[in-house]
Amino acid sequence: MRDTQALATFLADLRYQDIPPAVLARTEDLFLDWLGSALASQGAHPVPLFERYAERMGPPAGKARLMSTGRGTSPYFAALVNGAASHLVEQDDLHNSSVLHPATVVFSAALAAAQDLDKSGPDLLLAAVAGYEAGIRIGEFMGRSHYRIFHTTATVGTLAAAVAVGKLMDFDQAQFIHVLGSAGTQAAGLWEFLRDAADSKQLHTAKAAADGLLAAYLTADGLSGARNILEGDQGLAAGMSSDADPARLSDRLGSRWALTETSFKFHASCRHTHPAADALLELMQREGLRHGDIADVIAHVHQGAIDVLGRVKVPTSVHQAKFSMGTVLGLIAVHGCAQLLTFRDLALSDPDVAAFRDKVRMQLDPEVDAAYPARWLGRVEVRCTDGRHFTAAIDEPKGDPGNTLSRAELEDKFQRLLAYAGQRSAADGRALIQRVWQLRDTRSLADLP
């Protein structure tokens, strides 16, 4: 209870002017990255199912907007649809130690409420920071045992979304306690769907954002919640974790900005391929090699990579290609990148990629394996057709906090996400980017996107 109260006090006391400028700038980065992910899934199953549900169940208009269609609706349905949309292409951000994807739940709820409540850019940034700081700490609190069965972005995401909306409503400490109670008692989301590749991942992020928003609106109106939903004997950790650590809830509040520890996803492939992809790209650029110069590649990996990627030899679907180390390194070697469009258009059809794929093998590397999962080391070894031999090493994959994306790289990624959906021009994209970089000076969010 003490740690929950400390967290609630921090959330209530947090003021825009207390947030370091670098944290605000990073929040803008994360918002752009979220917006790109939401726009990229336009029209892709199952997002239209959620759009139709919003049309059937919701009001015919409203101040909150669906990112996919631009349609106005109530904030509940905007949070629902945008939550479903922004996690679909799996390009949204990730916080490592909490195993939480914060953006898809926090921004989906916060932007919807901000539009509904006529809030400003700074209000949105403040709300997002509150949602990230709370959500990441609650995810860490719930521990690894929780993640084995429960999809943390769904469960903890409900609380993160509720906190963000509560901050937009200027909740005091008591209201933050109530909203954690009402959000926590709605927390749900099981990994079982993975076995069947069912659509629940989108249902999870949709519901987490929407349920969190519902908790905040009802709390503002006077609904009370359990005072100790996180740590109590019949609370979230008691029911869904065996290694919860309450101290994480109040870890360095106000001095540690957990939001800045978030990773951007760079390649559109399984994350276990990223370290080797980065190392190969660096090696080829450094030595001026082209794909035809290379006779074979050894990717030195951790055991987890072999477990997850080892089964795919010749991929038969684009999704499977993202779990093929040979295909990913082939796209990097032949096309210089492994983005959404590269996968869709080239991963299965390009004979050069297929040829390169057969030159790649993985090998368990004790150093790489020992460092995992705290560090994801990239080590590749290349033998050229002319007999030369090169190695390259990267110690932090591109997009991780110590090797984060520059604004230029984030802009590139954003434009690629837009191009993937094919619904907006690059000029549209540039205009949206400019609006996001000006969030700190934005009075109205009404016409986003």
Add this chain to the structure above:
Amino acid sequence: MRDTQALATFLADLRYQDIPPAVLARTEDLFLDWLGSALASQGAHPVPLFERYAERMGPPAGKARLMSTGRGTSPYFAALVNGAASHLVEQDDLHNSSVLHPATVVFSAALAAAQDLDKSGPDLLLAAVAGYEAGIRIGEFMGRSHYRIFHTTATVGTLAAAVAVGKLMDFDQAQFIHVLGSAGTQAAGLWEFLRDAADSKQLHTAKAAADGLLAAYLTADGLSGARNILEGDQGLAAGMSSDADPARLSDRLGSRWALTETSFKFHASCRHTHPAADALLELMQREGLRHGDIADVIAHVHQGAIDVLGRVKVPTSVHQAKFSMGTVLGLIAVHGCAQLLTFRDLALSDPDVAAFRDKVRMQLDPEVDAAYPARWLGRVEVRCTDGRHFTAAIDEPKGDPGNTLSRAELEDKFQRLLAYAGQRSAADGRALIQRVWQLRDTRSLADLP
């Protein structure tokens, strides 16, 4: 997986004409009882919070109706508000071995969807039977360990509601598997709120009904769900139970009608007082006693009754009075009943009730204690002012399956629930009762209530 598939097959194959007439009649009874509970809470906190939420987030009109205000809305919000309303006065039904209150989740979702989809009375009854049969078996499957931390009516209620709406939509076996997956992965609800008497109980039933409905509408549109959400390694039981028994899922499907095992709540007090209240009432009627004739009463009870009721000597609130054995028996002795209005108007203020309260004491009874919780035995011992001594015994409290309420008694209870809210006349009540008794011949549910 085998038991889940058997359950889904039963649900898909279930036809109206396969349901015994007595089961259909009991379903009408349960519906009337639910309707009374929903109407009784009109205007009572926190129901208006949910009504305002529906107004703010939902459409301005729609075919589904809020029981409380009669307003039209989309089925999602009707399920939400009616789910919040129908569990509030704690007079809705209960299934003992599953510890599930089925009506509040099943009928809240099913009536909303039936109105939206222009379904008939028989359609509603069929849907309710499906929801009860599935919900009760899933509750039994989840076991006692689940109920220790989780509010089964919230968690399992989400699946029961989803099944009922799925049946209205004529789902096939594959769709029932999907809808169980999408409902099960939303299942949530923790007991932690009890400690603070927070408003989460209404949030739980509201969300269970609404989330179940959401799962069904999305499933109808094509959303896929986990195929083994109940029994899977990362499913509901894996995450939230330690004594799950899959055989319960398919227990005597089609021959055991679990719906008929449901108890109606008769007295408006804590259930631990009901056996003694029934025994005292029987004794006084049998012997023609009035409260002034009685010198003292011993209620022979199980240990659980002493644990729960033993702390209240002189109640200071109406809610507390429901946990005072003396007050309950005083209301029975002086006024012949212990209903919602009796409690509100007389439990704290009537000097005769207070005087009788002081004549009552509880005593642990080995026979009563040994039978509990399978059987709730009522044993009272009365000594009169003139020295006479009487005992009475009832073996099943009023409202339990073997001592269920007659239609006349259900009608009385319904009228009392309406009178409690004070918004509708007895003539209105009679008209509603007649409509419910004609459900089997009703083409349109559009203008209920």
